[in-house]
Amino acid sequence: MAEHLRKLFYPRAVAVVGASRDPSKIGHIVLRNILSGGYQGRVYPVNPNAEEILGLRAYPSVSSIPGQVDVVVVAVPAHKVLEVVEDAGGSGAEYLVVLSSGFKEVGRADLERGLVERARRHGMRVLGPNIFGYVYTPSRLNASFGPSNVLPGGVAFISQSGALGIALMGYSVVEGVGVSGVVSMGNKADIDDADILEFLREDPRTKVIIAYVEGVTDGRRFLEAASSVSLRKPLVVLKAGRTETGAKAAASHTGSLSSGPALWEGVLRQAGALQVRDVETAFDYAKLFSAFNALPGPNVLVVTNGGGAGVQATDTLAENGVYLRELPADYVSYLRTFLPEFASTRNPVDITGGAPDEFYYLALRRALEHPEIHAILVLYCQTMTTNPLRTAEAVVRAVEEVGSGKPVVAGFVGSEEVRRAISYLLERGVPAYPTPERAAQALAALYRYAALRRVVERRLEYLRTIGERTRLLGERRAVQP
């Protein structure tokens, strides 16, 4: 199944039906995004009334395109979509990406069924309809009418919501979260979350998946796909319609029948998914998991130049099930060799408000090398005698010199300069956040993911045992007279 989707994400050629010269039209924006994104395959605009669009020769139909087309992006009004299916049917295309709206979401379930039936008859699968398209940065393919500037990275984001999904593409850039893919799910007439999850599970470019879900068509299949993902990489789920009023709102939005919140919560936990309630936390987690996903040992070191930030982080870690322990005696002795007397060498280590960036470097370097320290939360409060960027540089220097791969997460608090330091850290692979609590919560998610993965492993093991028993029972029965 997942191999099937390979050509959707690595197409040799893409046709855009409904390509337009009018810059306000979706059929223009999506073509422009494909071209400006640097996609290396062939691109064919299809429009019977144009000779050339955005410098490319236009074709009157998909069937008139001379080369092989793998993906046909459809941006024509709903009533014309069936024609496009017939036209594309004979071309050998495997995927129809139907941006057009005007199907089930406006009561035209009949039109939607017709679309899928005809596509299937021609051996094509449908993404959509009613979507903003999709992006896959390993192919440099931005076949969406979302923003053109996409930051490449390890986060795949699938969204049932259109406008929110597009907006979150922009949000991810501001937050410095690089993406491998963005997939607009829309009405999920054919390809659904489970299909996409199965592809992303196998995709080495995707380190973590965020799924914005209002409802799913096949709960059991979703559970199985999500479980198999969780065993490989973290799946962060933003389940909308968690409350009764929220579920009602979801029903009038995508027509999703949102089952009881308690049911969903149980299903998602069984699937090992990290459930979050807001987009900020979803992207905060994704930022972390882009860099790390293996369970570190239990000893988290917190280094801070502000006692208050240390206390807040300690509380947040504990509220998320991670408890600070005593530091190894030799590490404490080492800290004593350069820290001022009034610094606190208990965990959280307070290197004091005026700490030069060298203190960060020394404390981190030794901690990264120390076998009994397993993860590090580095906090910085901007004071007048310290420099955010130089502090960030000290952190990166220690991380790069030791190269241990040990999780290091940063919480930097302060002014605009601090925001630049955060960008600097992110660009160098250190997940960084503007408050101590967001940093601590993200680090704690690493432990939460490991615990959830164990839940899935146990559940699958149990199912295997049951299966084995049933088989044995069957054999025994078979040999009995």
Added chain:
Amino acid sequence: MAEHLRKLFYPRAVAVVGASRDPSKIGHIVLRNILSGGYQGRVYPVNPNAEEILGLRAYPSVSSIPGQVDVVVVAVPAHKVLEVVEDAGGSGAEYLVVLSSGFKEVGRADLERGLVERARRHGMRVLGPNIFGYVYTPSRLNASFGPSNVLPGGVAFISQSGALGIALMGYSVVEGVGVSGVVSMGNKADIDDADILEFLREDPRTKVIIAYVEGVTDGRRFLEAASSVSLRKPLVVLKAGRTETGAKAAASHTGSLSSGPALWEGVLRQAGALQVRDVETAFDYAKLFSAFNALPGPNVLVVTNGGGAGVQATDTLAENGVYLRELPADYVSYLRTFLPEFASTRNPVDITGGAPDEFYYLALRRALEHPEIHAILVLYCQTMTTNPLRTAEAVVRAVEEVGSGKPVVAGFVGSEEVRRAISYLLERGVPAYPTPERAAQALAALYRYAALRRVVERRLEYLRTIGERTRLLGERRAVQP
């Protein structure tokens, strides 16, 4: 008591003892901040080894200053502080703001007691020691060694933590949260949270107070002061040391004995304080309460151009105790006159992804005028055919034209342009946030505050009843033979 502090916040003249020409010294930074902040009173640098500092004549001692000094900022090493107290004692100064560290926090409780005793003998009160100073924007006074750029506004922020407090001054600017005051509490040797709260309660320039607290010296007094604040304006409390490990960290930070988390939670609820767990939420709430604090009626309208954002906001509102209701029929009919057929006119109202800013204007304007709609959450997802800034302008236009004072809160999601639109909204008094959930959570805090205030009112009423009964009982006994 509160009147006593008036001269601390509205001093006629300020002396800085330990003023320095060396830009790396605290005694330099604080003097420079006072000067660059635009403070209109007299400023006297005190330094026996200098004639002039930052263009001002320097004095060898406080007692040699010719004019009246109300506040003496002390930035000399701890062992010299007692001398300064004696020197300032005869000058008529009322407040010593002792920045110096090296007191109780390093085991020198004796030095700290001596400081307060001597100051009291001279009729002076002490803020600190071990603080970064204070800021009060109505006086344009920045007597701190924090950042020099402070955004004036309605939020007062008091912090027991130094470095975190300084860093949050920078954070407040980035987040667009204007402050009336920032007070570093440090060791609270004399002036404590309750004193500052009593001043801020009466201060018309302060609309909301954030208190970062690790522990208090007098729990009962804090409870009473906090309760009396809550009756007048919202008090947002960030209680650090909520967990066992966090409390331990707090103990080694400020030496605060953090009582059991459950106890604190109960006390803060009784005091009507809005408890938050992270600095982001604290400032999010403050942003809201700078603009509004009266309880609106129960009908919240959500307007969105993205269904998903609407669902998320609906969930977050419900998770915070606010449930969307049906909209008035005449309002729905009105929406139908201009919205496309496929728009959803149920609450949350989905004006569709491509909605022009005019739709926002029309929907908001009528809602602001409608007597049965009491608060509005306006959500915007950046799409390629809409403009964030023009949408923000449409919101502000409706708000300003109607001028109803009805709460309008914005959640705008998207790229850098959206961040600029958020700044635009904030500058015009519309609390705005980068995600639907943060906006919804802030709006819900308005209802939470009202509920908490009722708790305080009932408790005080109960105490009055008890008091009255005890009095009557006493009278009855007195007349009995």
